[in-house]
Structure formats: structure tokens, C-alpha cells
Amino acid sequence: MLYKIGSDQKKNRILQKIKSSGNDNLNQCLQCYKCGGMCQKSDKFDYTPRQILEQIIDGLEESILNSRAIWICETCNECKIDCPVAINFKKIMASLREIAREEGIEPNTEEVNRKFVKKAHCPKKEDD
Amino acid sequence: MSKKALVIGGGIAGINAAVELANNDKLVILVEKNGELGGNVNDMAATFPELDEAQPLLDEQKSKVEDNENIDIKFNSEVISVSGKAGDFKVEINEDGNTVAEEVGAIIVATGFNYMEPNDYSEYGYSRLDNVVTSQEYERMVMNGDIKKYSNSNVVFVHCVGSRDRVKGYRYCSKICCTYSAKHALLLKQEVPSANAFVFYIDIRALGKGYEEFIRDAIEDYGVRYIRGRVSKVINKEDTLLVKAENSLIGNPVELNADLVVLASAMEPQKDSKELAEILGIETDDYGFYKEAQSNMEPVKSSKEGIFLAGSCTAPLEIRESVAMGKAAASESLSFLG
Ligand SMILES: Cc1cc2nc3c(=O)[nH]c(=O)nc-3n(C[C@H](O)[C@H](O)[C@H](O)COP(=O)(O)OP(=O)(O)OC[C@H]3O[C@@H](n4cnc5c(N)ncnc54)[C@H](O)[C@@H]3O)c2cc1C
Ligand code: SF4
Ligand code: SF4
Ligand code: SF4
Numbered sequence: 001m002l003y004k005i006g007s008d009q010k011k012n013r014i015l016q017k018i019k020s021s022g023n024d025n026l027n028q029c030l031q032c033y034k035c036g037g038m039c040q041k042s043d044k045f046d047y048t049p050r051q052i053l054e055q056i057i058d059g060l061e062e063s064i065l066n067s068r069a070i071w072i073c074e075t076c077n078e079c080k081i082d083c084p085v086a087i088n089f090k091k092i093m094a095s096l097r098e099i100a101r102e103e104g105i106e107p108n109t110e111e112v113n114r115k116f117v118k119k120a121h122c123p124k125k126e127d128d
Numbered sequence: 129m130s131k132k133a134l135v136i137g138g139g140i141a142g143i144n145a146a147v148e149l150a151n152n153d154k155l156v157i158l159v160e161k162n163g164e165l166g167g168n169v170n171d172m173a174a175t176f177p178e179l180d181e182a183q184p185l186l187d188e189q190k191s192k193v194e195d196n197e198n199i200d201i202k203f204n205s206e207v208i209s210v211s212g213k214a215g216d217f218k219v220e221i222n223e224d225g226n227t228v229a230e231e232v233g234a235i236i237v238a239t240g241f242n243y244m245e246p247n248d249y250s251e252y253g254y255s256r257l258d259n260v261v262t263s264q265e266y267e268r269m270v271m272n273g274d275i276k277k278y279s280n281s282n283v284v285f286v287h288c289v290g291s292r293d294r295v296k297g298y299r300y301c302s303k304i305c306c307t308y309s310a311k312h313a314l315l316l317k318q319e320v321p322s323a324n325a326f327v328f329y330i331d332i333r334a335l336g337k338g339y340e341e342f343i344r345d346a347i348e349d350y351g352v353r354y355i356r357g358r359v360s361k362v363i364n365k366e367d368t369l370l371v372k373a374e375n376s377l378i379g380n381p382v383e384l385n386a387d388l389v390v391l392a393s394a395m396e397p398q399k400d401s402k403e404l405a406e407i408l409g410i411e412t413d414d415y416g417f418y419k420e421a422q423s424n425m426e427p428v429k430s431s432k433e434g435i436f437l438a439g440s441c442t443a444p445l446e447i448r449e450s451v452a453m454g455k456a457a458a459s460e461s462l463s464f465l466g
Contacts, residue, residue, distance in 0.1 A: 002381045005355070007282050007324040027348050031356065031377055047378070054377045057353070 012059035021095040028085040035079040045069035049089045070096040071107040131466050134232040139167025141439025142238035143189050144454030150198035154465050158201045165190045167240045173270035176311040177338040214434025215464045234434050234461035241440040244290045244394040252362045260389045279322045281387035284371050285309045286359045287329040290394030302444040305392035306333045310343040317350040325352040328359045395444035428457040434464050
């Protein structure tokens with residue numbers, strides 16, 4: 001889908017939210033593809049972790065919040081442990097689920113992270 | 129054997145070759161086609177990877193040659209014939225219209241590169257659209273302050289124009305445009321903080337000490353946005369430019385409004401490099417860059433004994449490597465200088 005890059009990062013709501021939830025190193029990502037190859041769940045994802053990250057930078061909110069990947073992620077943290085710049089996807093994915101939930105977006109896959117399903121009915125936020 | 133050496137080309141490689149020889153008590157004839165020394169570095173604002181100001185650095189280099197009594201600089205001059213062999217070459221030089229004959233023991237070729245005019249790239253609108261310039265023109269804009277007018281604007285830097293292109297350009301990679309484009313984006317953010325810098329790339333090639341960190345600093349500390357995908361088109365739209373590409377990291381076509389588009393064009397061989405090769409009796413590669421005697425072990429020897437190569441007349445190179453080759457070529461010529 002064609003999209004237009006805006007120059008004003010302040011208008012990029014999703015980027016601002018992800019940054020304020022403690023992920024301020026997004027632009028250190030080398031787009032090296034290691035995370036996508038190592039994630040146990042990425043074969044079920046529509047976007048690999050780094051593709052989600054790239055879309056956050058350009059503010060492609062609709063596509064991210066409607067993606068399967070954010071619900072399937074096991075928040076296992078493996079991708080962060082072996083990422084050369086320690087991008088914290090576990091935290092990013094949790095924030096994205098939270099934003100999706102606020103927007104009233106339901107998981108669109110059967111493969112939802114079970115840890116998250118339990119918590120979805122609980123008013124408390126997901127753990128880090 | 130003649131004590132004199134001939135250096136052809138007064139760019140940064142030729143300057144360093146000449147100074148090194150002079151420091152070894154050799155007499156040097158330095159033949160420069162133009163009316164000034166310095167070559168392409170004359171068009172440079174600052175140098176990667178430290179962002180040193182280029183002109184003071186160059187002036188210091190030039191003065192080492194100009195103040196040297198062992199070096200005879202011939203401006204507006206070209207070599208017209210060469211005969212003889214290593215240790216005893218006979219050379220004719222057209223010195224500003226007059227033919228002069230010289231005897232030299234060794235020859236160092238340091239004629240540099242030409243910066244490609246990307247006129248064949250109609251998809252980028254070069255020479256047709258205002259505000260589409262080459263990287264070399266952009267260096268001038270930094271030096272004369274023209275970039276200051278791009279406050280609150282979007283400036284797009286386009287990699288690989290004329291390089292990595294079998295059809296309209298060259299198959300090779302120009303090696304340093306990834307790094308100088310990062311330098312250009314960084315200079316923009318320093319001089320005009322309100323401007324936004326975007327760089328479109330195929331892959332990022334940081335081929336030298338400190339270059340990777342330099343480019344990452346542009347991205348991470350200065351917020352330069354790198355988008356992976358070769359620019360497809362630049363279209364004139366009302367009073368702005370529309371840049372079209374694909375963001376290959378997510379597979380989506382992407383558009384961006386730009387106020388200035390900067391094309392990192394190819395470093396190509398000098399237009400007359402094959403003619404000079406003919407005069408000297410040395411080989412070139414298919415493109416017209418001068419060919420080394422052996423690519424791993426003999427980086428500064430040409431295919432002919434007594435003739436040496438230095439700098440970007442052999443391939444696209446940065447300053448540091450051109451300087452090193454100039455000094456190495458000088459050192460290797462000593463054995464032919466009696
Ligand atoms: C836009 C741009 C930005 C750059 N930025 C950087 C940077 O930040 N850092 C860096 O390290 N490098 C940079 N470079 C590369 C740098 O310009 C080269 O490394 C350097 O100019 C090479 O020096 P040279 O002496 O080999 O060739 P040149 O600079 O091309 O000099 C060659 C000289 O030979 C003369 N000549 C040519 N033919 C003849 C002939 N037949 N007879 C007599 N004389 C002749 C020419 O007139 C010229 O004076 C940049 C290049 C470009 C295009
Ligand atoms: S492993 Fe880390 S650096 Fe590499 S693409 Fe994934 S997030 Fe980016
Ligand atoms: S945290 Fe999520 S994205 Fe990262 S490896 Fe685990 S499942 Fe994959
Ligand atoms: S150095 Fe970079 S911009 Fe230049 S041709 Fe090679 S890949 Fe392209």
C-alpha cells in the first residue's frame with residue numbers, strides 16, 4: 001500500500017507512545033533481520049519484528065494495530081537478548097497491544113498469546 | 129638514471145607524491161592540467177569522518193608544494209609524449225602552449241576522477257528541475273551558505289546515481305558516496321537544524337575506519353531518516369518535488385515531498401584517461417581507470433616498469449587512501465631516481 005512519509009515526528013502518535021513507554025532506541029535498529037529469523041513465532045506473523053519497528057518510525061498506525069504479529073508475540077524476550085542493539089520488542093509489542101485495546105481493536109487471529117488473553121480481561125496493564 | 133621525477137596531476141594524491149619525493153632530495157616536475165592545485169578537494173566543504181573543514185586542510189597541503197624549491201609546478205600543462213624506459217624516460221610537455229622536453233627517471237600518474245553529470249537520469253530530473261543538484265554542487269552550497277535557505281524543508285539524498293547501474297552508468301560501486309551522503313545530511317542538520325534529512329539507499333557501505341560509526345551517528349544522534357530503496361522518480365509538483373520509491377523493508381511504495389534533492393553521482397574515470405594511457409603505454413581497466421600490475425600486492429605499480437599510480441585515477445577513493453597511495457608511489461619510484 002502506498003504511503004506518504006510525513007516530516008513531523010511529533011504528529012507520529014504511535015512513535016511518540018512507543019518512545020514514552022521506554023523505547024527510545026528505535027533508530028538504532030540496523031535492520032539486520034536477526035530478530036525475524038530467531039523469533040519462534042515469526043512464521044505466524046504477518047510482519048517480522050523489525051518490519052513492525054520500521055512501520056512505527058513512519059507512523060503506519062493502522063497497519064500495525066491491525067497486524068497479527070502483535071497478538072501472537074509470546075513476549076519471550078529472546079529477540080532482545082540476541083539483538084545487536086538490544087531493541088526491546090517484548091515491551092514494544094506489549095505497548096502496541098495496549099494501544100490496540102484502547103482503540104477497541106480485537107485480536108484477529110486464533111494464535112493469540114495466551115499470557116495476554118488472560119490479562120485482556122483484567123483491567124491491569126501487562127507486565128514488562 | 130635521471131634524478132628527476134614526473135608527477136602528473138596536482139590533486140591530493142599528486143601533491144603527496146611530489147612532497148614525499150622532494151623530501152627525499154629528488155627534483156619533481158608536477159604537471160597540472162588546470163590553473164590550480166587540489167583537484168576535486170577544491171569543491172569540498174568538510175571531510176568525513178571527522179568533519180574537519182576541507183579548505184584549511186587543503187591549503188596546508190598546497191603550501192607544502194608551492195613553497196618547495198625541489199618542485200617545479202607546471203600549471204595549464206599536459207604530457208604529450210613519453211618514450212624511453214624506466215630510469216630514462218624522455219617526456220614532452222605542453223606547458224601553457226609551449227612544448228618543453230624533460231628527462232625523468234620515474235613517472236607517477238595521479239590524474240584523479242571526473243564527477244559524473246547525471247544527465248541521462250531523466251527520472252530524477254537533473255538539469256531539468258530546479259532544486260535537483262549533484263552532491264558536488266551541494267558541497268558548494270554548504271560552502272557559500274546556500275543551504276541555509278532550506279530551513280523547515282525536506283532535503284532528500286539519493287544514493288547510487290550512475291553507480292551500480294549497468295544500463296545508464298557503471299557496474300561498480302563508487303565506494304564513498306554512502307559516507308559523503310551521510311556527511312551531507314549531517315552538515316544539513318548542523319547548519320539548518322529545522323530541516324529534515326532523508327537518505328534513500330540500497331545498502332549502506334561504510335568502507336573505512338570510523339565510517340560506520342559516522343553514518344550511525346547521523347541516524348541516531350541527528351535523526352537523519354534512512355529509507356531502504358533506490359529512488360524511482362523525482363516529479364515536479366506545483367512548487368515542490370515529489371520523490372517516489374519503495375520502502376523495501378516493508379514492501380510498500382512510498383512518497384515524500386522534497387524541497388531539495390541531492391544526487392550522489394558516480395566517480396568516473398577522467399574523460400581522457402585512455403588517451404593518457406596510450407601516451408604512457410600503460411593499461412586501463414574496462415572503465416578507463418588505470419590498472420595495477422597486481423591487484424593485491426602491487427597497488428601503486430602500473431603495467432609498465434617505472435610508471436606508478438596514485439589516488440582516484442585507479443578507482444573511486446577517499447582522501448586518506450589517495451594520500452597513502454601518493455606516498456607509496458613516491459617511495460617505490462625512488463629506486464629509479466639515481
Ligand atoms: C561530492 C564528494 C564529496 C567527497 N567527500 C569526501 C570526504 O568527505 N572525505 C574524503 O576522504 N573524500 C571525499 N571525497 C573524495 C575526494 O574528492 C577524493 O578522494 C580526492 O579528490 C582524490 O584525490 P586525487 O588526487 O586522486 O584526484 P583529484 O582530486 O581528482 O585530482 C586530480 C588532479 O589531476 C589533474 N589532472 C587530471 N588529468 C590530468 C592530466 N591529463 N594532466 C595533468 N593533470 C591532470 C586534475 O586537474 C586534478 O587537479 C569526495 C568526493 C566527492 C565527489
Ligand atoms: S535484531 Fe535488532 S537490530 Fe537486527 S533487525 Fe531486529 S531489532 Fe533491528
Ligand atoms: S518477544 Fe515476541 S517478537 Fe521477540 S522473539 Fe519473543 S515472540 Fe518473537
Ligand atoms: S558507496 Fe554507497 S551510494 Fe556509492 S555507489 Fe556504493 S552503495 Fe551506492
